[in-house]
Amino acid sequence: MVEFFDNAYRDGGTPTWDVGRPQGALVRLATSGLIVGTVLDAGCGTGENALYLAAQGHPALGVDFAAAAIERAAAKAADRGLPVEFLVADALDLAVLGRTFDTVLDVGLFHTFMDAERPRYAASLGAALRPGGRAFLLCWSDRNPFGRGPRRVSPQEIRTTFRDGWRVEAVDPEWLDTRLPDGRIHAWLARIARVETGT
Ligand SMILES: C[S@@+](CC[C@H](N)C(=O)[O-])C[C@H]1O[C@@H](n2cnc3c(N)ncnc32)[C@H](O)[C@@H]1O
Numbered sequence: 001m002v003e004f005f006d007n008a009y010r011d012g013g014t015p016t017w018d019v020g021r022p023q024g025a026l027v028r029l030a031t032s033g034l035i036v037g038t039v040l041d042a043g044c045g046t047g048e049n050a051l052y053l054a055a056q057g058h059p060a061l062g063v064d065f066a067a068a069a070i071e072r073a074a075a076k077a078a079d080r081g082l083p084v085e086f087l088v089a090d091a092l093d094l095a096v097l098g099r100t101f102d103t104v105l106d107v108g109l110f111h112t113f114m115d116a117e118r119p120r121y122a123a124s125l126g127a128a129l130r131p132g133g134r135a136f137l138l139c140w141s142d143r144n145p146f147g148r149g150p151r152r153v154s155p156q157e158i159r160t161t162f163r164d165g166w167r168v169e170a171v172d173p174e175w176l177d178t179r180l181p182d183g184r185i186h187a188w189l190a191r192i193a194r195v196e197t198g199t
Helices: 002-012 024-031 048-055 065-078 091-097 115-127 153-163
Strands: 037-040 060-064 085-088 101-107 127-140 166-180 185-193
Touching: 002 065, 024 065, 024 127, 024 166, 024 185, 037 091, 037 115, 048 060, 048 065, 048 127, 060 091, 060 185, 065 085, 065 127, 091 115, 101 115, 115 127, 115 153, 127 166, 153 166, 153 185
Parallel strands: 037 060, 037 101, 060 085, 101 127
Antiparallel strands: 127 185, 166 185
């Protein structure tokens, strides 16, 4: 998978998900005040979402396993004079960061995982999020027609993945902006709190 994604970004490639601006759903979320404190953007791609949150004043780290994406994200941060950190890292092993964040953002990452990877991803997110912190997942929805794009995710699959040690507060219909001919596609926006020890 890493080769697939890295190649998508190499040689000036612009994948269909790389829209060159923050996702509208993220802007709506940030405007609502739900994004707080330090932010980790898991699977950040070329960084537009992390860069947007940094411009709003959030200390932000973006990680992606595609080195080509991280190079482009870091170049954008330098061009824009924004103090965002970008690192090559595996979102399935975020414990190696040795840090926790108030908020974790996932735009288009969860739906790339196979079933067997989902529990590992939940554990990895748990290692990177402070107790009581929230993860926001924006993923490809099962309301889209079958047969194109990545895996179609149902709200129940999100609830099942984040069953233990988490509280799924909401799974709301939203949109993912893309470069596909249809423009935006149906998404789910999940709001998931890491349960505090003893609650
Ligand atoms: C659909 S793209 C979304 C990128 C970005 N969030 C955006 O909105 O433009 C999914 C991203 O997740 C990254 N990715 C997939 N699996 C990963 C993993 N295990 N660790 C880190 N990044 C991963 C890919 O390289 C790709 O950049």
